[in-house]
Structures are given as C-alpha cells and as structure tokens.
Amino acid sequence: MQYTGSWPLFLVPLLSFLLHYNPLLAFSLKNCTINYSEDANKLWVTCRQRSLTAIPDDIPRNASSLDLSSNSISKITRTDLKYLPKLTYAGLEFYLISHINDGAFADLEKLKSLFLSNNNLKKVTDNMFQGLSKLVLLFLDVNHISYISTVAFQSLVSLKQLDLSSNYLQQITDIAPIFKLPTLNELCLGNNKFTSFQSDDLPLNISNIKSLLLTMNPLRKFSLTKDVFPHLWSLELSKCSSNIEWDVSNKTFLRTLTSLALGGTYISFESYRAVLQTTDSLQTLFPTSMKARIDEGLIDVACQIPSLRTLDLQLNHIVSVDDNLLQSCSQITDLSLSSNKLSEMSEHSLRSNSQLRHLDLGRNQLSKVPLAIRGLSTMETLDLSSNYIAELDCNAFLNLTRLTTLNLYQNLISKIKGCVFQNLNDLKELNIGENAVFTFDNNFRVGLQKLESLNLHNNRLLHLMSEDFSNLSCLRSLDLENDKCYNMNERAFQGLDNLQTLSITPGHYRKEMFIGLTQLENLILHLTSKWELRSSQQKDYSPFSNLPNLKKLILKVYDTFLVPDINQDLLKGLKSLESLTSDNFFRKSLHPDTFKHTPQLKVLQIINSNLSHLTPELFWQIPNLQKLDLSNNKFRYLDFLGGANLLTLRWLKFNGNEFSVINKTALQCLPALTYLDLNNNPLTCECSNVGFNQWVQSNNQTQVVNGHQYICAFPVSQKGNKFLDFDTSSCWIDAGFFCFIFSTCLILFTLLASFFYHFLRWHLAYAYYLFLAFIYDKRKGRKASPLHYDAFVSYNVYDEAWVYEEMLPVLEGEQGWRLCLHHRDFEPGKPIVENITDAIYGSRKTICVISRHYLQSEWCSREIQMASYRLFNEQDDVLILLFMEDIPARELSLYYRMRSLVKRRTYLSWPQAGQHTGVFWENVRRALRTPGSQTDNPIRGFFQNKA
Missing domain, CATH: 3.40.50.10140 (Toll/interleukin-1 receptor homology (TIR) domain)
Structure with missing residues (x-):
C-alpha cells in the first residue's frame, strides 16, 4: 500500500504551479503530441500517423496549429472541431476522408490555412466551408472532386490561394464562381480533365487572380476574348497532353504576364510560337521537357521578347550547348541549365550573353569548368555543383571580377592551385564541400578579401598550414568538418578576426589554435582520432579560454576509444555560452564544477554517452537552463533533479535510457517544465510507478510526449501493455477513508487508555510483572x-x-x-x-x-x-x-x-x-x-x- 500526502512536499509544487502556470501550456494527450515552442502563445499539436479513425476529443482548446495528416479518418462531423476557436492551421492530408458535414469548420473563426490534400472527397457542398471568413490558404488537391457547389466558396472572403489540382473537374463553367472571389490571387487547376479554358465560360468581367496553374490537363484550346485577368503575372501550361489552340485576340489581355511555364511533347512548335508572340511583357520563361522544340529554334523565338530576363532550361535533356543556342538571348540575366545531361559547352556559347548575372550549371556531367564562362564580367552567381569537375586551373574563373557566390559542391576536385581565386575580389560565398581536396596551395592568401563563407566540408584534408586563412579577414563562417582528422598548425586560424562559425576535425588539440577568434559564436568540434590533450593534466586546463563570445558549442565523438579525460576546467572562459551539445563525449561522471564557467547556459545536450548518474550540484551554476537532453545514456533514476535547482527548465528529454520507475517528486521540483520525453525506456507497470502514472494523466502543465503510447516492460504479465492502462486501484488507499479509520482508531485508543489507566492500571502493572x-x-x-x-x-x-x-x-x-x-x-x-x-x-x-x-x-x-x-x-x-x-x-x-x-x-x-x-x-x-x-x-x- 502507498499513501502520499505530506503537506510540506505538497505545498512547494502547488506554490510553484501558481507562480508559473500558464493556461496556454498543455498536458499529455492520448493520441497527439504538442510540439515544443518558445512562444507560449502558439500551441502546435500533431496527431500525424497515429492510425486514428476519428478526431481525438482531448485536443486542447487553445491549440493554434493542428496536424492530423496520415490517419484513417473517413468523416468529419459538425462537432469534431467545434471547440478549437484559436486554430489558425489545420492539416488533414493523407486521410481517407470521403465526407465532410456542412458547417464542420464553422467554429474555426481564426483558421487561415486548411489542408485537405490526398483524400477521397468527391464533391464540395454548399456549406462545407461555412464560417471560414479568415481562411487564406485552401488545399483540396489529390482528391476525387468532380462537383463544386456554386456557393461553396462564397463565405471565403479572405481566400488568397486555392489548390484544386489532381481532381476530376472537367468544365471551367463548373468552377466559374471561384474566379469571383475578391481576394483570390493563386489558383491551381493542374492535372484535371479540362479540355478548354475560355474567357467566354467565365461570367465575370474582372478577376483578381495573379497566378494560374493549368499543368497536366488535356487542353485543346486556350482562349481569351476579353480582359478578364488584368492582374495575371504567372501562367503554367507545362506537361499538357494534347496540342493547344491558342487564341488571345488582344496582346493587352496578357499585359501583366511576367512568368510563363511551358512544356510537353504534344504541343507543336507553332502553338508555342503563338503563345510567346502574345506575351510581350514576359520576364521569366520555364520550358521543360522540350528538347525537340528547342532544337527547332524555340529559344530564338522566346528571346525575341525584349522583356525576357530569366530563362530556365532545366530538365530538357540538353547534352551540349553550341554557339547558336543562346545567341539571340543577349538580354538574359538569369540562365539555368541545371538537371540536364550537359557534358560540354562550346567556348563561345555564352558570348552574346554579356548581361548574365546568375548562371546555374548544377547537376550535370561537366568534367571541367566551361571556357564559355570566361570573360562574363557581369556574373554574380555561378553554380557548378554536382558535376564531375576534377581540376581547377588558374584561368577557370578568369575575369569573373563581380562574382559573389561560387558553388563547387560535390565534384571530384582534389587539388586547387594557388592562383584559382586570385581575381575573385568580390566573392562572398565559396562552397567546395564534398570534394577530394587534400591540401591548399596558398589558395586563400591572394584575393578573396571579401569572402564571408567558406565551405570545405568532408574533403580529404591532410593538414592545415600556418596562416592558410590569414588573408580572409572578412570570413564569418568556415566549415572544415571531415570524416577523417587532419593536422593543424597552432596558427592556422590567425587573422580570422571576424569569424563567427567554425567546424573542424582536428587530429590533436592545442589551446593556441583559437587565439584571435574573439568573435567566434558557434564551434563544432568533430573528433575522429585520439584528441591530444597535452594540457589535460595541468591544474589550469582550459582549452576554450580564448573564446569569450562563444554561444554555441558542439562536441562530437564517433569512437569511444577517442574520448579524452574531462577536466573540471574544460569550459573555462566560455562566459557567453548558451548552448552545449556533446555527442558521445562525456562518458564518465561529470565534476560538480564542470559548468561553473558557463552561467548563461540555456541549452544542454549530453547524448549517446555512458552516463548513469549526475550530481545535483552540477546544475547549480547554470540557473538559466531551459532545455536539457540526456538521451541515449544509462540513467535509471531522476533523483538528481530534486536538488538541481532547475527553476527555469522547460524542456527535458530522457529518450532511450534505463528508467523503470519514475520518481514524480523529482519532476515536481521543476516548476516551469512543459515538455517531457521519456520514450524508449523499460517502464515497470507496478505500484512503484503508480505516482508517475497518475501524474501523467492528471497534471495540466507538463506534456509527457507520447505518454499514452508508453509500453510496459515489466512485469512479464504486463509486458507489451500500455503503461497508462495498468490498474492502479489496488495501489491506493482512499485518503478520506484512511483519515476516517485513523481518527476512529485514535479516539478508541484514547478512550480505552483512559479507562484502563483509571480502573485497571494496577492490574496491568501486576500482569506485566507476572508476564x-x-x-x-x-x-x-x-x-x-x-x-x-x-x-x-x-x-x-x-x-x-x-x-x-x-x-x-x-x-x-x-x-x-x-x-x-x-x-x-x-x-x-x-x-x-x-x-x-x-x-x-x-x-x-x-x-x-x-x-x-x-x-x-x-x-x-x-x-x-x-x-x-x-x-x-x-x-x-x-x-x-x-x-x-x-x-x-x-x-x-x-x-x-x-x-x-x-x-x-x-x-x-x-x-x-x-x-x-x-x-x-x-x-x-x-x-x-x-x-x-x-x-x-x-x-x-x-x-x-x-x-
């Protein structure tokens, strides 16, 4: 039997609750989870992939966002969402919803986004969306809708975006009322059964639609005989499955059109020509899957439009670019040839593109930097990622003096000559990640004075020499993280006075390597070999003492053999540190003074380690801690939380430990706790856990994430059952009944004691001696x-x-x-x-x-x-x-x-x-x-x- 009712222990949590309780904070739900948010006014509830057949009835009334996607709900009734007046987002995708009662959303007065994609809806009834006067986004794509009531969207007076793609709509006349919506800006009608789109089918004079998507429809005719779209700026007609008869009697009907997407092998060259000749204001063109039409000269037709500035030719199976393909596109500023099979470009293929500012050649099969880009002095952005470039010569980027962004990510580059970047004086961002670079040849000592971001992630670096980056005084972000370690000179980062983010994989540690990095705010230290801690035995051992402004520190170790001995002064000097993540780093007990140098710490993550116990004193020096993650360790008890003085802790995670019994008293010492994750622990379903069982279900401040899905591990008779389902009635004595029995016994004892004392005290004394x-x-x-x-x-x-x-x-x-x-x-x-x-x-x-x-x-x-x-x-x-x-x-x-x-x-x-x-x-x-x-x-x- 258990009975807990100590007044002092009860009053402390009660007082803390009264001081910290916020009605917007939530509790453990049966089928849903409340996502952690720094903003207490935004309550994000997710019930995704829970095999639900009905909308849960325990969703908090103050929820602002609700994700019910990927379940098995087939119907939404009038009362399912009735008591959610603050909801602004509702995700109901990937259901089996086939019916929605009229007025089902009537009480969602503040709803702005409603997602009903990927369901089985067949029709939209008169009052289905009644009451949604503030709805801005509505997604009904991938359903089976073939009928829409003429008044279905009448109440959506704030709607800006409507997606009806991938349904069974056939006639524009059936959806004509949609075009009357006063605030509708974007309408998606792709992948339906429309065979024609004619202004004569729209009984209105003016529509406010700005973006119209008609992709993947069997359109045979597109006709505008009156000025119904005076604000239209984007039109998508790609992947239509039949040839289109284009009838735009007056070019001014498309005078605001600036973006056009075309595509499909069924459309003839003449049809495309007709389309392009009626779009004099076009600025951006997306022709896709049109290799044959491009070979016929479609690019020349498009570039005759004086206003055209952006040409996106991705996904057209272009293998090579000759001198003539882009010859007429002299006014183009943005060109994309990405995601083709481009393996070569003629030297003069971009000769006429003298105004080119942004060029994307990523995701192709180029083996070297094309000569065609040389001399493009107006170029600002160049993307050569995901190709097969193995070498960069000194003239690779010749005359690209205005280049600010260069992306060489995921190529085969092994060595970079020292002269490659010498003329890129305006370059701000350089990405050479996922290559095979093993050494630098003074690459960063000449030029690149304005470089702010350098990504060398996952290369094959052998060593970093002294002053390799000393010329990069403007550098703010440097990624040198690798799968294998490299040697570093202790002066490797000298001169990086403005560096704010650094990721490294050193083969050894020297305190001097961080000298001069006084502005560093983020440091990722990835250990793949034995960390040489030459100073670890010294009394005053402080490896990060030269980083006074560091705010975020990540320590990662992927081999337990590599874990160094941790000194209590490890974090000395990090007075500004706010976030510390250690992955497989602290594998022994931590000294109580480990965090005495980090008073501003708010986020602490110690994961994938071997820790089984922490002392409460460890947390006394970090009074502002808000998030604590101790996942994947070997903790069995929460007792250390009782004296840890974690008054501001809101987020606590113990996923993947060895807890079998949870001490709720320790949790009650955390007055601000709103989020608790104890997934993947071998909980026992016995009376020893009845306190925690009751606390999960009754507390109205702390959400125990997925608490109703916790599984019993012990005893054998309960194994596999839900933790909150085991019978706790036999473990409790009713407090009122207990008090009655106790008081009755006390009164009887007092009466009997008085009686015996007055009448039989001598007899009892004698009986004692006789005994x-x-x-x-x-x-x-x-x-x-x-x-x-x-x-x-x-x-x-x-x-x-x-x-x-x-x-x-x-x-x-x-x-x-x-x-x-x-x-x-x-x-x-x-x-x-x-x-x-x-x-x-x-x-x-x-x-x-x-x-x-x-x-x-x-x-x-x-x-x-x-x-x-x-x-x-x-x-x-x-x-x-x-x-x-x-x-x-x-x-x-x-x-x-x-x-x-x-x-x-x-x-x-x-x-x-x-x-x-x-x-x-x-x-x-x-x-x-x-x-x-x-x-x-x-x-x-x-x-x-x-x-």
Missing part, C-alpha cells in the same frame, strides 16, 4: 529437577533479623526442615534471576515473609510472582504466606495476584500469634508437611482469613 515471571519460568523452569530444599524463604533484608533469630532456630533447629536462604544458599556468580528460579523449583514449598518493606522490593516481588505462577501452573499447594504486619487489602492492590491469593487462601499472621508462638510454628510445620494436591487444602490452626 515476566512467566517468561522466566518458561526459560528457567525445572519441573523435573530434584528437590534440594523443603522450602525457599522469600524475605526482605529488613526482616532478615527475624528470619535468623525466630524462624531458623525453630524450623531448622527444632523441626529439622532444610531451608533455602538467598543470603546463604544462592550460588555466587550466577544471575540472580536464575538463582531465584532454581531456588523456587528446587524447593517443595515457598515461604513468603511479607511486610511493607517486602512489598516495596523489586526482587521480592519477582520471587512471589514466580512462586504464585508455579502455584497456578502446577496446581500444587506450594506457597505459604507469613505476614509480619497487619496490611490492609488496599495496600496489596499493586500486586493483584497476591491480593487474589489472600482472598482465596489461608495465610499466617505473626502479630496475631502474640504469646502463643508455639502454635504459630506448629501451623508452619503442618503447612510444610502438607503434600501438593489438585484442590485447595486450607491449613487449619492458628490463622487469620481476611476477605
């Missing part, structure tokens, strides 16, 4: 022991004179009885209790010489208790009472058994004997001679029987 006699008797009793004495005399020391002067001369001297006296016959060295027991059970009788002193003696009391117990236990007449004084019965009340004996048995009184002592001693003789019997055999003679 002790029983214990002694059971332990030391000698029922079969031989009788050594006729009588054991029990007396007090104050009566010793009478015993020696009066009793012994008569009983031993005259009558010849053998008596046992404790002063004379007890065995020295033996415990007194054993002597008493042996004397009583070694004598036929026990004579008690009773006086007031006798009653006050502890040992005399024990002797008579032992003798009286023998009397009643053996039912033998073994006890003789000799009263030396007249003692009233009330004075015998402390000895309840003695009082009972006096009431029931005969006793002898010395005061009553007076001058007739002979009769007194004769009665004693007769008592000693009397054998034991099973019944009382009172002694007759000179006696007094008192009631």
Whole structure:
C-alpha cells in the first residue's frame, strides 16, 4: 500500500504551479503530441500517423496549429472541431476522408490555412466551408472532386490561394464562381480533365487572380476574348497532353504576364510560337521537357521578347550547348541549365550573353569548368555543383571580377592551385564541400578579401598550414568538418578576426589554435582520432579560454576509444555560452564544477554517452537552463533533479535510457517544465510507478510526449501493455477513508487508555510483572529437577533479623526442615534471576515473609510472582504466606495476584500469634508437611482469613 500526502512536499509544487502556470501550456494527450515552442502563445499539436479513425476529443482548446495528416479518418462531423476557436492551421492530408458535414469548420473563426490534400472527397457542398471568413490558404488537391457547389466558396472572403489540382473537374463553367472571389490571387487547376479554358465560360468581367496553374490537363484550346485577368503575372501550361489552340485576340489581355511555364511533347512548335508572340511583357520563361522544340529554334523565338530576363532550361535533356543556342538571348540575366545531361559547352556559347548575372550549371556531367564562362564580367552567381569537375586551373574563373557566390559542391576536385581565386575580389560565398581536396596551395592568401563563407566540408584534408586563412579577414563562417582528422598548425586560424562559425576535425588539440577568434559564436568540434590533450593534466586546463563570445558549442565523438579525460576546467572562459551539445563525449561522471564557467547556459545536450548518474550540484551554476537532453545514456533514476535547482527548465528529454520507475517528486521540483520525453525506456507497470502514472494523466502543465503510447516492460504479465492502462486501484488507499479509520482508531485508543489507566492500571502493572515471571519460568523452569530444599524463604533484608533469630532456630533447629536462604544458599556468580528460579523449583514449598518493606522490593516481588505462577501452573499447594504486619487489602492492590491469593487462601499472621508462638510454628510445620494436591487444602490452626 502507498499513501502520499505530506503537506510540506505538497505545498512547494502547488506554490510553484501558481507562480508559473500558464493556461496556454498543455498536458499529455492520448493520441497527439504538442510540439515544443518558445512562444507560449502558439500551441502546435500533431496527431500525424497515429492510425486514428476519428478526431481525438482531448485536443486542447487553445491549440493554434493542428496536424492530423496520415490517419484513417473517413468523416468529419459538425462537432469534431467545434471547440478549437484559436486554430489558425489545420492539416488533414493523407486521410481517407470521403465526407465532410456542412458547417464542420464553422467554429474555426481564426483558421487561415486548411489542408485537405490526398483524400477521397468527391464533391464540395454548399456549406462545407461555412464560417471560414479568415481562411487564406485552401488545399483540396489529390482528391476525387468532380462537383463544386456554386456557393461553396462564397463565405471565403479572405481566400488568397486555392489548390484544386489532381481532381476530376472537367468544365471551367463548373468552377466559374471561384474566379469571383475578391481576394483570390493563386489558383491551381493542374492535372484535371479540362479540355478548354475560355474567357467566354467565365461570367465575370474582372478577376483578381495573379497566378494560374493549368499543368497536366488535356487542353485543346486556350482562349481569351476579353480582359478578364488584368492582374495575371504567372501562367503554367507545362506537361499538357494534347496540342493547344491558342487564341488571345488582344496582346493587352496578357499585359501583366511576367512568368510563363511551358512544356510537353504534344504541343507543336507553332502553338508555342503563338503563345510567346502574345506575351510581350514576359520576364521569366520555364520550358521543360522540350528538347525537340528547342532544337527547332524555340529559344530564338522566346528571346525575341525584349522583356525576357530569366530563362530556365532545366530538365530538357540538353547534352551540349553550341554557339547558336543562346545567341539571340543577349538580354538574359538569369540562365539555368541545371538537371540536364550537359557534358560540354562550346567556348563561345555564352558570348552574346554579356548581361548574365546568375548562371546555374548544377547537376550535370561537366568534367571541367566551361571556357564559355570566361570573360562574363557581369556574373554574380555561378553554380557548378554536382558535376564531375576534377581540376581547377588558374584561368577557370578568369575575369569573373563581380562574382559573389561560387558553388563547387560535390565534384571530384582534389587539388586547387594557388592562383584559382586570385581575381575573385568580390566573392562572398565559396562552397567546395564534398570534394577530394587534400591540401591548399596558398589558395586563400591572394584575393578573396571579401569572402564571408567558406565551405570545405568532408574533403580529404591532410593538414592545415600556418596562416592558410590569414588573408580572409572578412570570413564569418568556415566549415572544415571531415570524416577523417587532419593536422593543424597552432596558427592556422590567425587573422580570422571576424569569424563567427567554425567546424573542424582536428587530429590533436592545442589551446593556441583559437587565439584571435574573439568573435567566434558557434564551434563544432568533430573528433575522429585520439584528441591530444597535452594540457589535460595541468591544474589550469582550459582549452576554450580564448573564446569569450562563444554561444554555441558542439562536441562530437564517433569512437569511444577517442574520448579524452574531462577536466573540471574544460569550459573555462566560455562566459557567453548558451548552448552545449556533446555527442558521445562525456562518458564518465561529470565534476560538480564542470559548468561553473558557463552561467548563461540555456541549452544542454549530453547524448549517446555512458552516463548513469549526475550530481545535483552540477546544475547549480547554470540557473538559466531551459532545455536539457540526456538521451541515449544509462540513467535509471531522476533523483538528481530534486536538488538541481532547475527553476527555469522547460524542456527535458530522457529518450532511450534505463528508467523503470519514475520518481514524480523529482519532476515536481521543476516548476516551469512543459515538455517531457521519456520514450524508449523499460517502464515497470507496478505500484512503484503508480505516482508517475497518475501524474501523467492528471497534471495540466507538463506534456509527457507520447505518454499514452508508453509500453510496459515489466512485469512479464504486463509486458507489451500500455503503461497508462495498468490498474492502479489496488495501489491506493482512499485518503478520506484512511483519515476516517485513523481518527476512529485514535479516539478508541484514547478512550480505552483512559479507562484502563483509571480502573485497571494496577492490574496491568501486576500482569506485566507476572508476564515476566512467566517468561522466566518458561526459560528457567525445572519441573523435573530434584528437590534440594523443603522450602525457599522469600524475605526482605529488613526482616532478615527475624528470619535468623525466630524462624531458623525453630524450623531448622527444632523441626529439622532444610531451608533455602538467598543470603546463604544462592550460588555466587550466577544471575540472580536464575538463582531465584532454581531456588523456587528446587524447593517443595515457598515461604513468603511479607511486610511493607517486602512489598516495596523489586526482587521480592519477582520471587512471589514466580512462586504464585508455579502455584497456578502446577496446581500444587506450594506457597505459604507469613505476614509480619497487619496490611490492609488496599495496600496489596499493586500486586493483584497476591491480593487474589489472600482472598482465596489461608495465610499466617505473626502479630496475631502474640504469646502463643508455639502454635504459630506448629501451623508452619503442618503447612510444610502438607503434600501438593489438585484442590485447595486450607491449613487449619492458628490463622487469620481476611476477605
């Protein structure tokens, strides 16, 4: 049984809750997760891929974003989304939704984006979107819609973008009311069944549509006989499956058209020519999958348009570019030939493109930098990524003096000559990542004075020489991260005074390598070989002490053998650090002072390590910590959180550890916690976890991510069951019932204690002593022991004179009885209790010489208790009472058994004997001679029987 109800422990979390509670924060949901957000006013709920058949009823009412995509919901009813008044985004894609009740979205007054893509909707009814007056984006693509009510979109007075692509719409007249929407700017009708698009089918004078997409339709006719699209600037007609009859009676009908996408092998050259001849204001042209039409001279036709500036020829299977292909395109500023199969370009193929500013030749099969780009002095951006370029000569970028961005990512470059970049004085961004460069030949010591970003990620660097980058004083980002380490000169980064982001994979560490990087804010340190920590044994070991402005540090190790010994001064000097990520780095226990140098730390991630315990003191120096990730370690207990003073912690992740029992008390010490991830832990479904089980379901501040999907690992009978489903009723005692039982028992105990104290306290005291006699008797009793004495005399020391002067001369001297006296016959060295027991059970009788002193003696009391117990236990007449004084019965009340004996048995009184002592001693003789019997055999003679 468990009962938790300590008031002090309860008041602390309650007070913290009252101080930090925010009604916008959420709790653990059964089928959904609330995505963590720095903005407490934005509650993003995701129920993606949960095999749901109905919309959950526990979605927080203050949710602003809801993702229910990829489930098995087939219907949305009027009440499913009724209580979500703050929702601005709803994702209902990849469902099996076939029906939406009228007014299903009526209560979503603030909804701006609604995604219903990839469902089974067949029609759009009158009031399906009723109440969505603020809706801006509506996606109904990839459904089976063949019918749309004429008033379906009437209430969407704020709609700007509508996507009806990939449906079964056939007639423009069926969707004519859509064009009347006053705010609609973009309409997507691609991949439907439209065979014609004619302005005569649109019963309106003016539409505000700016972008119209009609791709992948079997269009046979496109006709504009009136000025219905005065604001149209983008038109897409690519991949149409039939030849188009183009009828635009007046060029001014397309006077605002600036972007046109064409494509498809079914459209004739003449049709394309007709299209292009009616677009005098065209600035951007996207012809795709048109290799045959390009060979027929389509590019020449397009470049006759004086306003054309951007020509995108990607995905046209162009293998080579000769001198004539782009000869007429002298006004082009942006040219893309990417994603073709381009392997060569003639030297003069770009000769006439003297105004070219942006050239994209990426994702082709070029083996060298084309000679055609030389001399293009207006070029600002050049993309040669994802080709097969292996070498860069000194003239590769000759005269590209205005080039600001150069992308050589993912080629086969192994060596770069020192003269390659010497004339690129305006270059700001250089990407040489994913190549095979192994050394530099003074490449960055000449030119590149304005370079701000240099990407050398994942090359084959062998070493970095001194001052390799010293000329790059404007560099802000440098990526030197590799799969293998390289040697670095301690002055490799000298001169990079403005560097803010650095990624390196050093083969060793030297503190001096960071000298001068005072502006560095982000550092990624990737260790692939043993990190040489020459200073690790020094008392003042501080590898990052030269980085006072560093805000983000990432330490990655991919081999446990490479993990260095961590010194408590590892982070010394990082007074501005806000985020620390260590991957497989801290594999031993951390020193309590590890973070004493990083008081501004807000994000701490220690993952994929071997940690099983942390001390609370570790977090005392980082009072501003907000996010803590300790995933994939070996933690079993949360106890260290209890004294960690993590008052600002909001996000806590322990994914992939070894927790079986979760201490909810430790979690209650985190008053600001709103996000807790304990996925992939072997939780036990027993009473030891009942507190956490109840906390997950009842707390209204902290969301336990996927808490309702946690699985039991123990015991075997519960394995595989849901953690929150195990029965906890047997683990709890109702607090009210417990208080009732406790208070009742307390009252009864008080009454009984008062009763016994007032009426039976002496009886209880005597019973206590009698019980002790029983214990002694059971332990030391000698029922079969031989009788050594006729009588054991029990007396007090104050009566010793009478015993020696009066009793012994008569009983031993005259009558010849053998008596046992404790002063004379007890065995020295033996415990007194054993002597008493042996004397009583070694004598036929026990004579008690009773006086007031006798009653006050502890040992005399024990002797008579032992003798009286023998009397009643053996039912033998073994006890003789000799009263030396007249003692009233009330004075015998402390000895309840003695009082009972006096009431029931005969006793002898010395005061009553007076001058007739002979009769007194004769009665004693007769008592000693009397054998034991099973019944009382009172002694007759000179006696007094008192009631």
